[in-house]
Amino acid sequence: MINSMTGYGQSEVNINGEHYLIEVKTINHRFLDIALHIPNSFNPYLEKINRELKQFFNRGRIEVNMTKIASEKDHDSISIDWTQVARYDQAFKAIRANYPETGDDLIAKMPEIESFLYEDVSFELDEHHLEQLLNAINESSQKAVQMRLSEGEELYEDICYQTERLEDLVESIDSKRDQIKSIHYERMVNRLNQLLEKNGLKHESEYYRELAILAEKGDLTEEIIRIRSHIDQMRELYKQSVPVGRKLDFIVQELMREANTTASKANDPLISHLVVDLKSVVEKIKEQIQNVE
Structure with a gap:
């Protein structure tokens, strides 16, 4: 069954009296790309968190956000890293010294600075805390997977519909294959006869054999067989x-x-029109497949 790469799941967890929201967001990506946005307190467990996520996802960009839900006591837990503040102050002074006219504008355009703020950790992390975190990530991941499955069903229905349209167009091209080859041969014969008569030359049989060979080279049988094989x-x-x-x-x-090969070999307006429709359907399938795991 086809799975989508788009999903979302969330859960909440209480770790040592602190309440957190765990969000797992997934979008399409060529490979498996995991991005973790969690408090620094949990950095020692990054590898274990990655392993947990890989049990649920094989492909896509997986973003995990762990956000602390504010409580009344949180205003006491924020501290300022004065060393980091001093570094920024020195950097801003250097910018203003080197660019006296534009220094303030350059500083104003810089991203907001929050790295000198940090949250005091009031507890030591242990295996119990890790288990609580992994359970919450597990729950959020399951919800995201369920959403991917649900959207995958919709993708499956649309891709199947487009595949049927693709098959119908191939049947239409195949039904006109012999007719097109015959028209192509007759067109070349008429053109040859006009040239021979215009130049007073004899109608040699080998000329027509060569035209028959050229007409065969324009046959679409191989392309149609390969397209059907791809559909299967x-x-x-x-x-x-x-x-x-x-x-x-x-x-x-x-x-x-x-x-593209079919369009170039057919050299016929009718086939070209069908191939345009064929390519349009293939593009629609390609667009949907970009989000298939």
């Missing part, structure tokens, strides 16, 4: 329970390549 591969991937996004993305690229 896609349908098989839809049924798998493992992540298939990358494989589908590769197959869609091959479909677009075959569509």
